[in-house]
Amino acid sequence: MADNITFTMIKPDATAAGHTGKIIDKIIGSGFSIRAMKWTRLSKEDAEKFYAVHRERPFFGELVEYMSSGPIVAAVLEKNNAVEEYRKLIGATDPAKAEAGTIRALFAKSISANAVHGSDSNENAAIESAFFFSAREFA
Ligand code: GDP
Numbered sequence: 001m002a003d004n005i006t007f008t009m010i011k012p013d014a015t016a017a018g019h020t021g022k023i024i025d026k027i028i029g030s031g032f033s034i035r036a037m038k039w040t041r042l043s044k045e046d047a048e049k050f051y052a053v054h055r056e057r058p059f060f061g062e063l064v065e066y067m068s069s070g071p072i073v074a075a076v077l078e079k080n081n082a083v084e085e086y087r088k089l090i091g092a093t094d095p096a097k098a099e100a101g102t103i104r105a106l107f108a109k110s111i112s113a114n115a116v117h118g119s120d121s122n123e124n125a126a127i128e129s130a131f132f133f134s135a136r137e138f139a
Pocket of ligand 1: 054059062063092093111112113114116117118120
């Protein structure tokens, strides 16, 4: 499994707050290359499918409502050891616990509205990239 690709979303709280450009700048400034990117919006059904692994968690309904509440930016990023490097750059799920300087510490509002998604494994990076992008959308 490729270890140089990860998948991210800039979530609705961050697009609404006007943080999109600053987050993309930080991603590129941290050595990631953009392989694919789009501005889009998830339907509730899309969000349910994307987060299906969390179906049994108590916050699932809230997560689906939130992720379909406004536009997002979906992107595939490339760097050596991309999944781990990107998790370091975004910081902990709860922005109150995220290390200073991380994307979530800088831009997130709450544990749910936490500015960005980052894949948690190489396998999920491939699955999540394919959820949003066809082969011809990669550059
Ligand atoms: P991540 O890998 O850091 O994004 O965290 P998880 O995979 O555990 O959770 C997926 C997403 O669900 C998070 O990014 C949050 O948007 C949301 N989430 C996680 N934990 C909670 C929680 O305790 N409450 C709420 N409301 N949302 C949560």
